Amino acid sequence: MSRIINVAAAQLGPIERSHSRCEVVERLLAHLREAHAMGCQLVVFPELALTTFFPRWYAEDIAEMDAFYERQMPGPETQILFDTAKKLGIGFYLGYAELAHEAGRVHRYNTAILVGQNGEIVGKYRKVHLPGHAAHEPWRAFQHLEKYYFEPGERFDVWRAFGGVLGMALCNDRRWPETYRVMGLQGAEMILLGYNTPVHNPPAPEHDDLSMFHNHLVMQAGAYQNGTWVVGVAKAGNEAGCEMIGGTCIIAPSGEIVAACSTKGDELAIARCDLSLCDSYKNTTFNFERHRRPEAYGLITERRGAVLPAPLAA
Amino acid sequence: MSRIINVAAAQLGPIERSHSRCEVVERLLAHLREAHAMGCQLVVFPELALTTFFPRWYAEDIAEMDAFYERQMPGPETQILFDTAKKLGIGFYLGYAELAHEAGRVHRYNTAILVGQNGEIVGKYRKVHLPGHAAHEPWRAFQHLEKYYFEPGERFDVWRAFGGVLGMALCNDRRWPETYRVMGLQGAEMILLGYNTPVHNPPAPEHDDLSMFHNHLVMQAGAYQNGTWVVGVAKAGNEAGCEMIGGTCIIAPSGEIVAACSTKGDELAIARCDLSLCDSYKNTTFNFERHRRPEAYGLITERRGAVLPAPLAA
Numbered sequence: 001m002s003r004i005i006n007v008a009a010a011q012l013g014p015i016e017r018s019h020s021r022c023e024v025v026e027r028l029l030a031h032l033r034e035a036h037a038m039g040c041q042l043v044v045f046p047e048l049a050l051t052t053f054f055p056r057w058y059a060e061d062i063a064e065m066d067a068f069y070e071r072q073m074p075g076p077e078t079q080i081l082f083d084t085a086k087k088l089g090i091g092f093y094l095g096y097a098e099l100a101h102e103a104g105r106v107h108r109y110n111t112a113i114l115v116g117q118n119g120e121i122v123g124k125y126r127k128v129h130l131p132g133h134a135a136h137e138p139w140r141a142f143q144h145l146e147k148y149y150f151e152p153g154e155r156f157d158v159w160r161a162f163g164g165v166l167g168m169a170l171c172n173d174r175r176w177p178e179t180y181r182v183m184g185l186q187g188a189e190m191i192l193l194g195y196n197t198p199v200h201n202p203p204a205p206e207h208d209d210l211s212m213f214h215n216h217l218v219m220q221a222g223a224y225q226n227g228t229w230v231v232g233v234a235k236a237g238n239e240a241g242c243e244m245i246g247g248t249c250i251i252a253p254s255g256e257i258v259a260a261c262s263t264k265g266d267e268l269a270i271a272r273c274d275l276s277l278c279d280s281y282k283n284t285t286f287n288f289e290r291h292r293r294p295e296a297y298g299l300i301t302e303r304r305g306a307v308l309p310a311p312l313a314a
Numbered sequence: 315m316s317r318i319i320n321v322a323a324a325q326l327g328p329i330e331r332s333h334s335r336c337e338v339v340e341r342l343l344a345h346l347r348e349a350h351a352m353g354c355q356l357v358v359f360p361e362l363a364l365t366t367f368f369p370r371w372y373a374e375d376i377a378e379m380d381a382f383y384e385r386q387m388p389g390p391e392t393q394i395l396f397d398t399a400k401k402l403g404i405g406f407y408l409g410y411a412e413l414a415h416e417a418g419r420v421h422r423y424n425t426a427i428l429v430g431q432n433g434e435i436v437g438k439y440r441k442v443h444l445p446g447h448a449a450h451e452p453w454r455a456f457q458h459l460e461k462y463y464f465e466p467g468e469r470f471d472v473w474r475a476f477g478g479v480l481g482m483a484l485c486n487d488r489r490w491p492e493t494y495r496v497m498g499l500q501g502a503e504m505i506l507l508g509y510n511t512p513v514h515n516p517p518a519p520e521h522d523d524l525s526m527f528h529n530h531l532v533m534q535a536g537a538y539q540n541g542t543w544v545v546g547v548a549k550a551g552n553e554a555g556c557e558m559i560g561g562t563c564i565i566a567p568s569g570e571i572v573a574a575c576s577t578k579g580d581e582l583a584i585a586r587c588d589l590s591l592c593d594s595y596k597n598t599t600f601n602f603e604r605h606r607r608p609e610a611y612g613l614i615t616e617r618r619g620a621v622l623p624a625p626l627a628a
Contacts, residue, residue: 128610131599155610160626175599177491177539178611185613187622204598210568214538217569221535224528225491254524255531282620284518285445285489289619296442296469297492299499301615305603306596308501312474 003163003275005190008035008043009231011248013265014239017052021077024050027266028094029084036088038270041117042162046235047095047110047127047171047194050078053235054097055132055149056142056198056242062108065149069099069108073121086119091162093231095170095194097149098126110150112168112194114161122161125168126153129176140202142242146172156182164189164275167228171195174232175218177225178300184226185288189275191228193219196235199243215247216257224255227281229273237264253278317477317589319504322349322357323545325562327579328553329366335391338364341580342408343398350402352584355431356476360549361409361424361441361485361508364392367549368411369446369463370456370512370556376422379463383413383422387435400433405476407545409484409508411463412440424464426482426508428475436475439482440467443490454516456556460486470496478503478589481542485509488546489532491539492614498540499602503589505542507533510549513557529561530571538569541595543587551578567592 010031015024028045035043048054054068073096074082085092091114098111110127130152132144156179158167167183167190174193183191197215200208207214215232223230229252236246248261250271259271285291324345329338342359349357362368368382387410388396399406405428412425424441444466446458470493472481481497481504488507497505511529514522521528529546537544543566550560562575564585573585599605 128607129605131605152607153610158623160623165622172605175539176606177495177535178606178614181491182611182613185617185620187620201598204594206594207568207599210570214569217531217535217538221491221531221539224531225489225535254521255528256524280518280520284515285521287619291443291445291486292490292492292618293442293466294615294618296467297496297615299496300492301608301611303499304606304608305601306499306501308479309472309474 005042005162005164005273005275006040007231007250007271007273008038008040009233009248009250009259009261009269010035010043010045011233011246011261011267011269012046012049012235013237015052015235017240019052021050025077025081028081031266031268032081032084032088032090032092034268035270036090040270041090043090043092044192044231044233045092045094045194046233047112047196048097049094049194049235050096052239053196055145056240058136058143058145062149066099069097071099073098073113082115082119085115085117089117091115091117093168093192093194108150109153110146110170112170114159114166114168114192116161123157123159123168125157125170127170127173128153128156129172129179131172142198158183158186158188167191169193171197174222177222180222180226180228184228188226188228189278190273191222191230193230194233197245199245211245212247215245216249219251220255220257223251223253224281225286227253227278227286229253229275229278253281319356319476319478319587319589320354321545321564321585321587322352322354323547323562323564323573323575323583324349324357324359325547325560325575325581325583326360326363326549327551329549331366331554333366335364339391339395342395345580345582346395346398346402346404346406348582349584350404354584355404357404357406358506358545358547359406359408359508360547361426361510362411363408363508363549364410366553367510369459370554372450372457372459376463380413383411385413387412387427396429396433399429399431403431405429405431407482407506407508422464423467424460424484426484428473428480428482428506430475437471437473437482439471439484441484441487442467442470443486443493445486456512472497472500472502481505483507485511488536491536494536494540494542498542502540502542503592504587505536505544507544508547511559513559525559526561529559530563533565534569534571537565537567538595539600541567541592541600543567543589543592567595
């Protein structure tokens with residue numbers, strides 16, 4: 001039996017600081033309707049898809065940025081996304097900043113949810129690999145204060161949905177092979193992944209012209225090495241003066257890019273994703289049970305940073 | 315201080331079953347001399363570089379294949395490689411089948427050694443990820459009996475040599491991100507990797523036309539994600555009727571291929587490898603201490619095979 005999901009990777013162009021949630025939600029609804037008209041069952045939006053990428057600004061009082069966070073999901077402005085999903089029978093992945101009251105205090109996360117074709121939330125993911133820095137660095141033209149504005153999530157999960165096993169990740173997670181592997185070890189057949197990636201990385205500007213190559217390289221390798229689809233979706237273009245890469249694409253379990261956006265604005269890339277294409281990778285070269293050697297992988301979980309061998313005697 | 319190693323990736327064309335060790339060693343010596351003439355300090359040979367890829371044939375008595383294994387390294391036919399290395403001041407990585415007497419019995423490994431510019435062995439690596447199968451599968455035109463002819467190695471190490479931190483791997487190891495990561499966590503700045511890869515993979519022939527893409531994809535991702543050089547070297551061409559990929563290349567810590575072979579025969583690809591190029595990756599995006607999240611990676615070492623989530627209730 002073939003198991004096909006028609007997926008739309010729903011890239012967004014810039015969202016300015018002044019844009020209201022309702023304005024942004026209108027753009028998401030346009031993507032949902034267009035994707036539905038093209039026969040899709042699942043739409044993948046970017047990371048922090050409801051607002052501008054606010055971690056580029058420092059606020060001494062972190063609560064000054066709370067207007068960028070969602071206190072409920074669905075909330076008053078986002079309910080219509082769920083209602084439309086249900087009406088059209090089309091699910092979605094959505095990244096947003098989450099403000100949660102748990103265990104007696106406020107928590108802030110960089111979050112994504114997966115919503116089914118019935119408009120119900122299937123699962124929630126909180127970003128594990130927060131990039132950037134935790135303290136204000138005034139020398140940067142733009143901050144990347146994710147370690148300041150968010151607490152990290154603690155786990156990568158997968159969910160049975162859309163006839164397959166789906167996982168979620170966010171932005172910087174995609175650079176870490178552990179991200180894909182932890183989900184691959186739970187049988188992931190499709191990993192959904194939104195991102196906001198500035199072209200310019202202030203600590204290492206010498207790599208700026210490779211940002212698109214690196215974006216694709218890590219997602220293609222993650223797909224192939226786990227025999228899974230990967231759907232990577234950008235918020236792209238010049239947002240508040242900060243240039244962000246596009247490069248939205250849908251990657252097959254072969255590692256091949258099978259659909260891609262070519263602009264830096266609101267754009268859909270669509271692919272008919274056959275989950276059964278995962279099988280020939282998962283059952284042969286990447287049959288984990290047969291070929292993995294966890295007894296040789298101890299350092300991956302024992303050690304966070306690199307520890308070099310002792311220097312040679314002089 | 316720049317730390318530069320001039321490296322030659324020394325691809326070999328086919329070695330037939332009838333070729334003697336001395337004939338093969340002559341080809342390796344030609345590579346050593348040519349690389350030395352071009353100012354190299356390190357030559358990287360393929361996996362099983364002294365013989366044909368004998369695991370493509372089944373022998374009911376495994377000892378029938380013992381002529382393909384080395385009992386000593388250096389041995390009578392290989393001593394000249396070490397002598398030449400010392401004389402020219404050029405080190406090498408060499409893959410070979412190893413027959414060892416340890417703990418009172420015979421062991422067989424798929425092994426690589428690193429030899430320094432003084433002709434002394436710096437380190438030895440025994441292949442961790444043995445691909446293929448352990449039982450004769452007569453339906454295959456060519457066997458891939460590495461799980462039959464070899465015991466697996468148990469660890470990935472690195473060594474201080476050539477002014478840097480060097481690691482070794484072999485063939486199928488390159489497809490597994492854990493390979494690079496375990497060495498990256500020990501500070502690897504250059505990973506040396508020989509391979510023998512048939513174009514045709516009998517269990518999944520539908521991927522055959524992607525074999526070169528996959529070859530490069532995994533090595534480029536491993537380099538970038540660990541901020542390390544990777545030197546991947548093929549035994550290539552039609553060996554005993556079995557077509558093997560070439561694709562020998564030297565990959566920078568950026569993930570870019572900076573030197574490559576273009577034939578399937580004996581050929582050198584040469585690059586001036588500046589180990590200090592690793593630093594801007596290891597200190598920024600891939601600053602492991604700052605950004606890795608081992609607390610979320612538990613499954614990588616706890617689990618060998620994939621375990622899927624429970625099916626949805628009907």
